Amino acid sequence: MTTFLKGHGTENDFVIIPDAENAVALPPSAVAALCDRRAGIGGDGLLHVVRSAAHPDARHMAEEAEWFMDYRNADGSVAEMCGNGVRVFARYLQHAGLVAEGDVAVATRGGVKAVHIDKEGLVTVGMGRATLPEGDVTVSVDDRSWPARNVNMGNPHAVAFVEDLAQAGTLYDAPPFTPASAYPQGVNVEFVVDRGPRHVAMRVHERGVGETRSCGTGACAVAVATARRDGHDPVADGTPVTYEIDLPGGRLSITERADGEIEMTGPAVIVAEGEIDADWFAAIETVNP
Ligand SMILES: N[C@@H](CCC[C@H](N)C(=O)O)C(=O)O
Numbered sequence: 696m697t698t699f700l701k702g703h704g705t706e707n708d709f710v711i712i713p714d715a716e717n718a719v720a721l722p723p724s725a726v727a728a729l730c731d732r733r734a735g736i737g738g739d740g741l742l743h744v745v746r747s748a749a750h751p752d753a754r755h756m757a758e759e760a761e762w763f764m765d766y767r768n769a770d771g772s773v774a775e776m777c778g779n780g781v782r783v784f785a786r787y788l789q790h791a792g793l794v795a796e797g798d799v800a801v802a803t804r805g806g807v808k809a810v811h812i813d814k815e816g817l818v819t820v821g822m823g824r825a826t827l828p829e830g831d832v833t834v835s836v837d838d839r840s841w842p843a844r845n846v847n848m849g850n851p852h853a854v855a856f857v858e859d860l861a862q863a864g865t866l867y868d869a870p871p872f873t874p875a876s877a878y879p880q881g882v883n884v885e886f887v888v889d890r891g892p893r894h895v896a897m898r899v900h901e902r903g904v905g906e907t908r909s910c911g912t913g914a915c916a917v918a919v920a921t922a923r924r925d926g927h928d929p930v931a932d933g934t935p936v937t938y939e940i941d942l943p944g945g946r947l948s949i950t951e952r953a954d955g956e957i958e959m960t961g962p963a964v965i966v967a968e969g970e971i972d973a974d975w976f977a978a979i980e981t982v983n984p
Pocket residue numbers: 707740768773774775776777778779780850851883901902903904907909910911912913
């Protein structure tokens with residue numbers, strides 16, 4: 696019997712599989728089937744909840760964080776980090792009585808993240824520092840192109856400022872970029888418009904997923920790219936800066952502190968819990984191991 700839950704953070708939604716001892720086989724085919732919105736449960740990604748000590752990718756973090764977020768994209772691929780995912784993961788731990796409200800450390804492939812669960816339903820995560828690798832790129836949609844800022848939040852992002860979010864088109868397919876060699880592992884692409892002082896709106900095409908209604912690492916990348924465009928560099932200035940980021944699924948607040956650390960705050964919700972049909976689940980592995 697395999698239990699699942701469903702949760703979301705600003706409508707970036709996840710199938711959650713509690714599996715403390717890492718006993719559930721989750722090959723890419725099983726993840727893709729579970730995340731399928733028509734034939735499965737449906738989600739932008741999957742959060743496999745495992746004790747750090749029980750997972751080979753997380754054993755080295757077990758002293759610092761009891762729980763490991765084994766994150767997968769909807770197509771079954773593994774990504775380094777998921778910002779909304781880690782907030783929903785912490786909300787799940789609280790919901791299941793595995794941690795109390797307040798501070799919790801979560802192990803991820805991007806390192807141990809400090810999360811704070813508050814009384815009002817908001818969850819804040821310390822996302823670490825952004826890096827802005829040299830070599831900006833050009834992103835295209837149909838016959839329009841924009842320069843994009845290369846921002847790494849543990850995972851890769853290309854941030855393009857546009858006049859209107861409709862210019863991003865359907866975002867069904869990944870927007871092409873040049874040079875084609877820029878992101879050998881693929882990239883998440885954000886399109887951004889201004890809404891007001893330190894306030895922008897964005898849409899995103901996520902690597903391994905498609906267009907999603909929110910992306911936490913993407914919102915952090917957008918906040919950093921917008922801050923630099925606006926002449927703010929908190930480390931150089933010694934002054935933190937906060938941006939409000941509107942996404943189709945809600946609002947995230949991103950602060951880049953004077954030490955360069957980035958904090959993201961937003962809601963995280965558990966919406967359902969159930970059992971996966973054992974025959975259906977077994978058939979996925981038999982047909983497509
Ligand atoms: N939705 C996530 C990002 C998930 C990973 C991404 N698709 C990638 O492949 O890098 C977020 O909230 O950060």
